[in-house]
Amino acid sequence: MIRSCFSVVLAAVLAVLLAACGGGGGGDGAGGKTEVVVWHGYADAQGENFTALIDQYNREHPDVNVTQLVTNSDLVLQKVLTAVRGGTPPDVAYMFGSWSPNIAEIPQVVDMKDHVSQTGWDWDDFYPAERAAATVGDKVIGVPALVDNLAIVYNKTLFADAGVAPPTREWTWDDFRSAAAKLTDPAEGRYGFAIPADASEDTVWHYLPMLWEAGGDILNSDNTKAVFNSEAGARSLTTLQQMAVTDKSLYLDTTNSNGSKLMNSGKVAMMVTGPWDLSTFTDIDYGVQILPTYAGSDGGHQTISGPDNWVTFDNGDARRQAAVDFVKWITAPEQVKTTSLATGDLPTRSSVGHDRAFVDELDKKMPGTGVFVENLANVQKARPTVEQYPAISEALGQAVVSVMLGESEPAQALDAAAATADAALAEK
Template sequence: MHNVIRSVFHQRLRIALVAVLAFVLAACGGGSSSSGPVEIAVWHGYQDTEGDVFKELVARYNQDHPDVKVAELYSSNDLVLQKVLTAVRGGSAPDVAYMFGSWSPNIAQIPQVVDMAEEVSKPEWQWDDFYPAEREAATVGDEVVGVPALVDNLAIVYNKKLFADAGIAPPSPEWTWDDFQAAAAKLTDPAKGQYGWLIPADGSEDTVWHYVPMLWEAGGDILSPDNQRAVFNSEAGVKALTVLQQMAVTDKSLYLDTTNENGPKLMNSGKVGMLVTGPWDLSQLSDIDYGVQVMPTFAGSSGGHQTIAGPDNWVTFDNGDRKKQAAIDFVKWISAPEQVKTFSLGTGDLPIRTSVGQDPSVLASLDQNVPGTGVFVQNLSNVQKVRPTVQQYPDVSEALGQSIVAVLLGKEQPADALNAAAKAADAALAGK
C-alpha cells in the first residue's frame, strides 16, 4: 500500500524546482469570487479503499460546510512534486496537496506554500497530539510546511510456522541483533532455497531505510547536527553494516532482493522467515500465519529499539485569502481526531495522532481487520528521529545505498564503503 520506495527523490526534481523558482510569481491564483461557496482543489494519491474512504470524508465535509466546495483530484504520489511545480509556474497551484515528508526542504522553497507555524500553534489544532517524527518531518527551520497526513514504520514480520519448525522461540520485545542473526541462520536451509531474512538490495532509499534504524540503534546518525557533513561512517555505522555483511556474506542467511519486488511473495511461499517491513505488506501475507515484533537492538547500546517513519503531509497553498482560509480549515478538519479515527479504521492505515493510536478500541479494531497492525501503531513510540531535512538528501541516500549494496555483495568492507559514501555525501552537501 505505502511502499517506502515512495521516499526516493530524483535529481531532476531539484533541477525543476530551481527552474520554477526562477520564473514563479510571488503569488498566484488571485483569490476567488467573494460570493457563493469558495471552491478548493485537493490533490491526493489515494486509490482503492483509501480513495473510497477519502471521497466519503470529502462528501461529508461538503455537506456539513455549504459555504465550501472541496474538489478532490487523484494525482500520483510519486509525481505530485513535479506536477505542483508545473502548476505553480502556470498560476494554477492546488489549494491542498498530499506530498511526501521527505520533500519538505524542496517544498519550503515554493513561495505559494503556506507557513503553518502560527496556525498549528493554536490550541484547537492540538499540534502536540501528532507524533514527534511527524511534526519534525513537516518542519524546515522555523517554518511548518505541512500537516501530517500519513505515518508508518518498520518492524519485524515473521513466519510463525518456520520458527516453530526450526525450534526457535518467536521474536521478543527484548531481542538483540545477535538474537536476530542467530535466528536467521537457523531459519536458513540452502537445500530448500530458504533464507532467514530478506532485504531490498537495489541501492535505493528502501535499502537505506533498512540500514538507518540499525545505525541509530548503534548510537550513530546520518549527518552531523548542523547537517553539514556525513557521519554515518562512524564506529556505530561500521558496526551496523558489519551485521549485514556477516549475514549476507558469511552466514548467507540474508536474501538480497535486487529487484525490490519479491518480499511478500517469498514470505508467502515459505522461502523467507523474516521481513523488516511496514504495515502496507501485511494484507499481502494471506498464505501464512505471521507475527509482528518491534526492531531488535544492539546489546549494551542506549539506542533502544528504534525504527524509522515516513511521514507525509497535507501542504496548503496561498491562492488568495478566501481559498487559503478554506484550505486551512479543511486540513484542520481532515486531520482532527474524529476524521483520523474514521480514516484509519476504514483503511487500516496507522493513526497520525497519538490520542487515536492509544485508543484501545482502535487498536483492537485494526488488529481484527489486519492482524499485527496494532504492533505497528505501538511501534510509533520507537520513532525518535527522522531523516535529515536537507535538499541534498537524495544524493546522500544514493551514496549510502550504493555502499551498503557493495558490502552485501562482498565487494567492499564496511569501513571502506562508508568512507567513500561519506566523501560523496560531503561533496553533495557542499554543493560540489
C-alpha cells in the same frame, strides 16, 4: 509505504517544462461558495474513504466546496511546480515528506507554523517524527497526512518447524542473526531474512534504524557533515555483512520486488517491513514484533517512519483560509480514526494511537497492525530535511549494498559514502 523517488530536485524540476495542470487559482465557485481543490493519489479503500470525508465536510460546511483531483503521488511535486509557474496551484496537495526541503522553497506554500500553534490544532499530538518531517528550518510546510514504520514480520510456522523461539521485545541483533541462520535451508531454497538490495532509499531505510540503535546518526547536529561512517555505522553494517556473506542467511532482493512474494510462499522466514505489506501475506500465519537492538548500546529499540503531509497553497485570502480549515478538519482525531479503520493506515495522532479500544479494533481488521501502532513510540529520529538528502541516500545505499555483496568492508564503504555526502553538503 516506503518511497524511493528522491531524485526529484527542485532546481532540476523547475527547468523542465511540463503540460500545465489545472485545479487551482480562480475565485469563488458556483453559488458563491469558496472553492478548495485537493490533489492526492488515493485509490481503492483510501480513495473511497477520502471521497466520503469530502462529502461529509461539504455537507457540514455549506459555504465551502471541496473537490479533488486524483493524480500519481510520485508526480505531484513536478505537477505542483508546473501549476505554480502557471498561476494555478491546488489549494491542498498530498506530498511526500521526503520532499519537504523542496516544498519549503515554493513561495506559494503556506507556512503553517502560526496556524498549528493555535488552539484546537494540538500540534504536539502528532508524533515527533511527523512534526520533524514537516519542519524545514523555521517553517512548517505541511500537516501530517500519513505515517508508517518498520518492524519484523515473521512466519510462525517456519519458526515452529525449525524449533526456533519467535522474536521477542528483548531480542538483540545477535538473536536475530542466530535465528536467521537456523531458519535458512539451502536445500529448500529458504532464507532466514530478506532485505531490499537495490541501493535505493528502501535499502537505506532498512539500514538507518540499525545505525540509530547502535548509537550512530546520519549527519551532525547542524547538518553540515556526514557522521554515519562511525564505529556505530560500521557495527550495524557488519551485522548485515555477517548475515549476507558469512552466514548466507540473507536474501538480497536486488530488484526490490521479490521479498514479500518469497515471504508469502514460505521461502523467507523474516522480513523487516511496514503495515502496507500485511494484506499481502494471505498464505502464511505471520506475527509482528518490534526491531531488535544492540546489546550494550544506548540506542534502544528504534524504527524509522516516512510521514507524508497535507501541503496548503496560497490562492488568495478566502481560499487560503478555507484550505487551512479543511486540513485542520481532515487531520483532527475523529477523521484520523475514521481513516485508519477504513484503510488500515496507522493513526497520525498519538492520542488515537494510545486509545486501546481503537487499536484493538484496528488490529482485529488487520492482525499485526496493533504492533505497528505501538511501534510509533520507537520512532525517535527522522531523516535530515536537507536538499542534499537524495545524494546522501544514494551514496549510503550503494555502500550498504557493496558490503552485503561482499565487494567492500563496512568502514571502507562508509568512508567513501561519507566523502560523497560531504561533497554534496558543501555545495549548499
